[in-house]
Amino acid sequence: MRRQLTVILTVLLTVSAIGPAAAGAGTGTGAAVQDSEAQCEYPLTMTDATGENVTIEDEPESVVTLYPGDAQLAYSIGAEDKVVGMPVGQYTESLEAGDRTDITEDDGVTPVAEEIINLNPDVVLAANVALYNQDLLERLEDAGITVVVLDTATSLDDVRENVRVTGQVTGECESAEETVQWMNERLEIYEDALANESAPLAYYDGGESGDTHGMETFQHDVMTAAGLENLAASVGESGWVELNSEVVVNEDPEWIVYPDSDRWDAPPSTADFDGVTAIREDNVVAVDDNAMSQPGPDVVYAIETIIEAVHPDVYGEIEGDLEAVDEEYRDGGNESDDGSESEEDGESSIPGFGVAAALVALLAATGVAARRR
Structure with a gap:
């Protein structure tokens, strides 16, 4: 017999078994910016997947990508120079992490709040699975760190929108749009x-x-x-x-x-x-x-x-x-x-x-x- 996996089991499977699929798991409670002509003008206010308004006051100079898929998004639009912390491991092995801080546990997936807080980034880009780690999100919020949680990508259109939102979050809107055009x-x-x-x-x-x-x-x-x-x-x-x-x-x-x-x-x-x-x-x-x-x-x-x-x-x-x-x-x-x-x-x-x-x-x-x- 077939049986539908629960959302939590999906998250556990994709994080622990598949790893990088974490960015595609979960169900969003809100809607991120859906603007095919996204502009990098600051201050920038958007509604992310938490359903709350998030404001980025100035173009970020330092970014932490919370999960492997987030790192891929940042690198793919040329924002890697702004990335100061990211998962480092088998799921990002081709991204050339260099001296960037590994913000995860030994599994290369699970974020560690202390590592992120110590970096004090201007913004954290987070896949939707972060909604299942409320303790982490609350600790980052208490530390005054801005976090933008992406919507779940349930289609290729959603993937393209993730690219555009990443452009807004990192100040690379033009490059993000070029990436979408290339796709x-x-x-x-x-x-x-x-x-x-x-x-x-x-x-x-x-x-x-x-x-x-x-x-x-x-x-x-x-x-x-x-x-x-x-x-x-x-x-x-x-x-x-x-x-x-x-x-x-x-x-x-x-x-x-x-x-x-x-x-x-x-x-x-x-x-x-x-x-x-x-x-x-x-x-x-x-x-x-x-x-x-x-x-x-x-x-x-x-x-x-x-x-x-x-x-x-x-x-x-x-x-x-x-x-x-x-x-x-x-x-x-x-x-x-x-x-x-x-x-x-x-x-x-x-x-x-x-x-x-x-x-x-x-x-x-x-x-x-x-x-x-």
């Missing part, structure tokens, strides 16, 4: 190329307990944008759920997608899916865990990885277009005073194409992130 161009290429392609049924195997995602998750949007039919959604599930292996076997997915991590090198539920078409035909694709589970710009690379594996002919046709989009934004705004382009800037300044995204792109290009077994 949009890539997503449009995917959509156009897959318009006449069939969408094979696919199951996202998120762990040994059968956790997967249905409708109203940005991961569902990632699957459908990559030209797949999401099995959990097809049987009527929403949010993060536990799906009994019997349901998966009965639905007989043609593909299985799973997070590529140190915990497994094959779909974790393979033993339960004997005879399923995806296993029988070796139609499995590993997607970078952080790109798939953190609601930031790197989701476009998760989509690309799936397309490359499931629709290789389509990918061959659009690969050059994707590279052209990346080149366009990589070159944009990187000229020095004498009109020449800095090699260093040219490597890393593309919106959404920081170190983390570059690593994901490299893995996709070399076939490392999409392994078929």
Whole structure:
């Protein structure tokens, strides 16, 4: 039998089992700023996911990103120079933390109030899962630290809005909008190329307990944008759920997608899916865990990885277009005073194409992130 996970269990699964998915868990009690033309004008007042008005008096000079997905958001829009504290660990290993303070426990996920308070940042950017740590939020408030809690990202549109709000919070609105435009161009290429392609049924195997995602998750949007039919959604599930292996076997997915991590090198539920078409035909694709589970710009690379594996002919046709989009934004705004382009800037300044995204792109290009077994 299938059963809907409770919100608390979802949070625990995504934090302790998946880690970076924490940014996509939980349910917001309020609405963050929803403004597609967000401006960085201070003082800035917004209503965040707590339902309360938050005011940022001046453009922040120091920022703490509370969870791994928050760090990805800040880095993706070029705000990393303002980040003084962040989670440091496997979920942010590609972000080059440098000498930034690790504000978490040894797990690289759980924030430590004392570390944040000692940094005395101008603002803290927090994923929605922070709502389940009221003690932390109260301690930061008592210390006079401004915290902006992002809404839950239940779609790719929400991911884009997270990018824009991060731009407002960090004073990088223009770069945030460029990042959104870069995402949009890539997503449009995917959509156009897959318009006449069939969408094979696919199951996202998120762990040994059968956790997967249905409708109203940005991961569902990632699957459908990559030209797949999401099995959990097809049987009527929403949010993060536990799906009994019997349901998966009965639905007989043609593909299985799973997070590529140190915990497994094959779909974790393979033993339960004997005879399923995806296993029988070796139609499995590993997607970078952080790109798939953190609601930031790197989701476009998760989509690309799936397309490359499931629709290789389509990918061959659009690969050059994707590279052209990346080149366009990589070159944009990187000229020095004498009109020449800095090699260093040219490597890393593309919106959404920081170190983390570059690593994901490299893995996709070399076939490392999409392994078929």
